[in-house]
Amino acid sequence: MTSDHTSTTTTEPPAEPPAGCPAHGRGAGGLTRLFGPGAEDLNALYERLREEHGAVAPVLLHDDVPIWIVLGHAENLHMVRSPTHFTRDSRIWTPLVEGQVKPDHPLMPHIAWQPIASHAEGDEHKRLRGAVKASMEGLDDRTLRRYINRSSQRLVNDFCESGKAELVGQFAEHLPMAVMCHVLGMPEEYNERLVHAARDALKGTETAIASHGYVMDALSRLTARRRAEPLDDAASKLVTHPANLTDDEVREHLRLLLFAAYEASVNLLSSALLQVIIDPRFYAKLNGGQMTVPEAVEQALWDHPPFSTIFAYFAKVDTELGGQRIRKGDGLLFAPAPANVDPKMRPDLSKNMRGNRSHLAFGSGAHECPGQDVGRAIADVGVDALLFRLPDVQLACPESELRYTQSISSRHLVSLPVRFEPRPQQDITHKPSHTNLPQPRGQWSLPTRQRPTPEPLPEPAPEPAEAPAPTQAAPEPVQERRPGVWRRVLAWWRGY
Numbered sequence: 095m096t097s098d099h100t101s102t103t104t105t106e107p108p109a110e111p112p113a114g115c116p117a118h119g120r121g122a123g124g125l126t127r128l129f130g131p132g133a134e135d136l137n138a139l140y141e142r143l144r145e146e147h148g149a150v151a152p153v154l155l156h157d158d159v160p161i162w163i164v165l166g167h168a169e170n171l172h173m174v175r176s177p178t179h180f181t182r183d184s185r186i187w188t189p190l191v192e193g194q195v196k197p198d199h200p201l202m203p204h205i206a207w208q209p210i211a212s213h214a215e216g217d218e219h220k221r222l223r224g225a226v227k228a229s230m231e232g233l234d235d236r237t238l239r240r241y242i243n244r245s246s247q248r249l250v251n252d253f254c255e256s257g258k259a260e261l262v263g264q265f266a267e268h269l270p271m272a273v274m275c276h277v278l279g280m281p282e283e284y285n286e287r288l289v290h291a292a293r294d295a296l297k298g299t300e301t302a303i304a305s306h307g308y309v310m311d312a313l314s315r316l317t318a319r320r321r322a323e324p325l326d327d328a329a330s331k332l333v334t335h336p337a338n339l340t341d342d343e344v345r346e347h348l349r350l351l352l353f354a355a356y357e358a359s360v361n362l363l364s365s366a367l368l369q370v371i372i373d374p375r376f377y378a379k380l381n382g383g384q385m386t387v388p389e390a391v392e393q394a395l396w397d398h399p400p401f402s403t404i405f406a407y408f409a410k411v412d413t414e415l416g417g418q419r420i421r422k423g424d425g426l427l428f429a430p431a432p433a434n435v436d437p438k439m440r441p442d443l444s445k446n447m448r449g450n451r452s453h454l455a456f457g458s459g460a461h462e463c464p465g466q467d468v469g470r471a472i473a474d475v476g477v478d479a480l481l482f483r484l485p486d487v488q489l490a491c492p493e494s495e496l497r498y499t500q501s502i503s504s505r506h507l508v509s510l511p512v513r514f515e516p517r518p519q520q521d522i523t524h525k526p527s528h529t530n531l532p533q534p535r536g537q538w539s540l541p542t543r544q545r546p547t548p549e550p551l552p553e554p555a556p557e558p559a560e561a562p563a564p565t566q567a568a569p570e571p572v573q574e575r576r577p578g579v580w581r582r583v584l585a586w587w588r589g590y
């Protein structure tokens with residue numbers, strides 16, 4: 095994974111035969127393009143490729159640069175776990191070596207080799223990844239979950255009185271940034287501008303370079319501060335790790351952590367929220383206390399992996415994968431999205447994958463995501479906190495009107511408009527105690543939630559003449575006696 099992600103669907107494709115023509119969506123050598131006309135629905139395209147070629151298919155990137163896409167679950171797993179045969183070092187990629195990939199190729203931020211853990215291998219990978227892992231391992235899960243919960247409450251306070259919200263822009267895009275600023279050691283840098291800059295840098299708009307610069311300035315300041323005086327955060331652990339990272343290496347890995355975590359967590363949180371709001375499977379089970387939010391998040395990781403594909407792995411030797419002959423120097427897209435729905439793995443997609451964590455959303459092998467606990471915690475606690483505060487939350491538009499943007503690397507929900515009964519803000523400055531704990535999930539009395547109907551939004555609640563004083567957090571009747579074991583476990587889990 096690279097730390098920059100730009101839109102990968104922006105280049106103008108060459109003149110195209112009309113839809114319905116067998117040549118539609120195809121380029122050099124009759125190969126299928128992963129961009130332009132015919133590639134509007136990449137998930138459907140992957141299934142067509144699976145039918146046509148099996149577990150590994152030859153495709154074209156922008157400028158008709160050839161690459162393989164690995165569709166099979168077993169084949170993806172084999173590739174990422176075979177460092178003798180495949181590497182993440184793009185410098186051996188034949189189209190790059192031979193100059194077919196131009197410097198302005200839209201995928202260049204993913205393609206260009208960088209001296210970071212994602213692109214390194216062997217001892218160098220061990221050195222860099224060792225420092226990154228150590229920076230994550232110091233995190234106390236309970237403190238982290240408490241922080242995520244508080245940040246979620248703060249975000250909900252911003253819109254709970256209005257009875258409506260747009261959960262991608264007002265919740266999912268903010269929470270991961272607030273959490274990552276805290277984890278890295280720069281909570282004071284978290285603000286609307288930083289969220290905007292990260293979003294902009296990842297979207298690859300005209301202002302992306304300036305936005306990227308804004309984020310990098312914050313990370314440079316953090317590196318300098320922690321070099322001068324290390325504290326107990328991820329940046330300090332990177333600075334003081336025995337791997338002796340230079341300032342540039344520290345900054346580049348802070349960037350990797352921030353962007354990798356941000357983009358993936360925004361996607362995961364958005365799809366998990368959508369799932370628990372609209373999917374009757376989740377709703378029915380959540381209401382009956384059978385399926386927990388972490389299980390719902392896990393299902394979202396199966397069905398909507400935050401990174402659909404990762405650019406890329408490269409063959410170090412001539413080899414064979416999924417019945418295809420792969421030549422030394424060939425590139426292969428690691429592809430969690432088609433792998434997670436491989437019919438050999440999941441013959442019935444409607445079945446939930448409860449208890450099964452063998453999806454490839456976090457990768458596997460030497461480069462497996464070291465931040466998965468943090469990513470899961472953001473989604474688990476964020477969804478839980480929101481549902482707790484707004485148990486009647488429901489979609490404010492027909493599901494068919496939800497829009498997504500799609501690139502080869504990921505699919506984003508653009509917005510998630512919801513409505514709910516307006517509620518007062520809660521005071522989150524008080525140290526939480528068991529008297530304001532959420533009730534155990536099994537006791538929730540969530541109203542029966544219908545599939546969203548295309549009703550107009552209700553009029554916003556009239557503004558009170560004076561802003562009501564924030565109330566102590568107690569939306570549900572809570573018993574005053576000492577909490578039972580389950581409640582204490584739940585309290586611990588929620589980070590109190």
Ligand code: HEM
Binds near residue numbers: 174182223350454462
């Ligand atoms: C929330 C959901 C997340 C998902 C789905 C996810 C997914 C992934 C995937 C698929 C990879 C690449 C595997 C490969 O190259 O083969 C990866 C790598 C990485 N992720 Fe995550 N990630 C998530 C969150 C995070 C978070 C929260 C952090 C940091 C706190 C993080 C830090 C990293 C780093 C540093 C790497 C590079 C590791 C290496 O190359 O050795 N990720 N992630």
